[in-house]
Every structure is written in structure tokens, then in C-alpha cells.
Amino acid sequence: MTVWQARKQRVALAAASCLCLGACASLSVPAEPPPLQGSRRGGVLVIASSDAEGGAPIGAFEPVEVLHDTGTVDRMSPAVRRHMLEALEEQRRLWQERRPRQYSIRVVELSGCVDVHTGPYAATGELLRDRLVVRDSTTVRHEAAPVPAVYAQRCLLAWRAEDLFADVARILADPAAAITGLVYDAAYGFPRAYWPDRGGRDRGRGVLVESFAPAP
DSSP: OOHHHHHHHHHHHHHHHHHHHTOOOOOOOOOOOOOOOOEEETTEEEOEEEOTTTOOEEEEOOOOOEETTTTEEOSSOHHHHHHHHHHHHHHHHHHHHHOOSEEEEEEEEESSOBOOOOOOBOTTSOBEEEEEEEETTEEEEEEEEEOOGGGTTBOEEOOOHHHHHHHHHHHHHOTTOEEEEEEEOTTTOSEEEEEEESSTTTTTOEEEEEEEEEOO
16 A cells, blocks of 8 residues: 555545544545656666756666565665676676686685694795696696685685686675675786675675686
């Protein structure tokens, strides 16, 4: 029931009560408000506002999009989400053009997750942690490689560059999710770091490519 329908119903009930008491005042049924005028862009009604004095049009605004089937509010503005999706596809094309046939990669989860290791250590004194070796988008082996002390006890994600692209695409395709701090690798185009937010399970969690290098 709309607001004007509710008001109309209350007036009708009041009128009926007055008739029963024999003391009806002049009651008027509110008219139905006119429909909102505007233009539709991508399923969203864009309305031109007016100032209070002269009624001069202020112009269309970029609304927060509400998904009517679920009631979910888009946590990023539609314009920002579209721009980030376009940038993601551009970076994906760069990756396809420049990616090495074989590369090594280690992805670190920046969160409260701790994975304690007491060894082995490299001759330089740095802890050795797992790193993926990927050939033609397929993980061919894991190798132990030194990791900087600041990331030594962090949890690792066994992700290829392709997995990073897929994760960012999932976030941008989900109106209930958001992403901040997204940085792409300048040379190869893959997502180098970002902070996803899908709700409670992702809050305060970041993803970082700690190391990446073409492999022979």
C-alpha cells in the first residue's frame, strides 16, 4: 500500500466514524500524487530536481541503484562500478598481451590470519615459504622461496594471476560487495593489491601479490 492510499483509507475510516456519531466535519479525500517524471537509464529512474525558489532544473543525479527483486542496495555507485569493470577488462587485455608463458607468484592475505612457520630458512636468514610456478595458466609446481620478514607468518593464497582477475570480477559483479585500494601491476596488468568487502567475512582483509617474476 502506498502512502497516499494509506492516507485515503484513514480519511474514509474517519468519515465513517463521524457518520455514526452524527457529527461529521468536512473531510476531503487526498488526491493521488502524480507519477514521478524522469528518464530511465539502465533500469534506474533519473529525476531532475528543482530549487525551492524559481523551480529551475538542477539536473539529473547519479542515484544509488536498488535491486528490486532482492532489495539489495548497490554499495558502489553504478558509475563507479561500470568504470572499474571497464578498467578490469582493459587490464585483462594487457595481461593477455604481455603475460610470460611461465611465471612464479606468491599471493599474501592481509588479515588477522596467521600461519606460523619455524623453518626452513634461506642462507640469507629469510624464512622460506611456498610460491607457485605457473605455465600457460596452469600451476605446474610449488617451490620454496625467501619471503620478507613482514610477510613471513602471513597466510598465503595459492592463486595464479588468473585467479586474481576472477576474484576482482566477482566482487565487481556483486552489488552487495565493494572493493577499495585496487592497484594493477604496471608492467603486466594483473591486480597487484586490493581490499575486498563482501560483508563481515571480508572486513579488514586485503590481497597482495608479494612477489611475481617471469620464470625460465
